[in-house]
Amino acid sequence: MALWDKPETAPAAAPAGAAPRATPPAPHSSESAALKERMDMKESVISSGLTIEGKIIGNGHVRVAGKFKGDIQVEGNLHIDSGARVEGQIRASEVLISGELQGNIESAKRVELQQGGSITGDVKAGSFTVAAGSRMRGAVDFGFEDSAKPALLADRGRSNVA
Secondary structure: OOOOOOOOOOOOOOOOOOOOOOOOOOOOOHHHHHHHHHHHOOEEEEOOOOEEEOOEEEEOEEEEOOEEEOOEEEEOEEEEOOOOEEEOOEEOOEEEEOOEEEOOEEEEEEEEEOOOOEEEOOEEEEEEEEOOOOEEEOOEEEOOOOOHHHHHHHHHOOOOOO
16 A cells, blocks of 8 residues: 555444435536537547648547648547648538648638748638747638627618618
8 A cells, every 4th residue: 555545434324224325416517518529539639750641521520740641530639740731621510730831721619820830721710829830821710609690690681770
């Protein structure tokens, strides 16, 4: 036994005739469950020195350190490391770019263009962060929630005149 381990003790038995105590339910919300699931996702890596052509679709995080040509659609995060190159359309929860991306990013929650990174293509994201020393050529649309768009479109056809 190590010095920092606590000795295990058995829980005290309830007195005879007493009702067993129920443990309070753990707080559970859909947001915390989704966050926990995203944190538990495994990361797939395309290591440096590899060149892959195809399509990536699925759950989990993806890290590209080599070269990838094709579309990436994941319910997780995408990291494009320094020296890496991706050519294709991107759909991911969060996209961090330190390398080079030639293609569009669609409906990401967050995009971060880090120092030395470059994007040639359009970006649609909830938030967009650009570091000094990065480059981009394309259009950017950020800060608008997808859930707000249908409400705005529905309001356009209404008139405030009584």
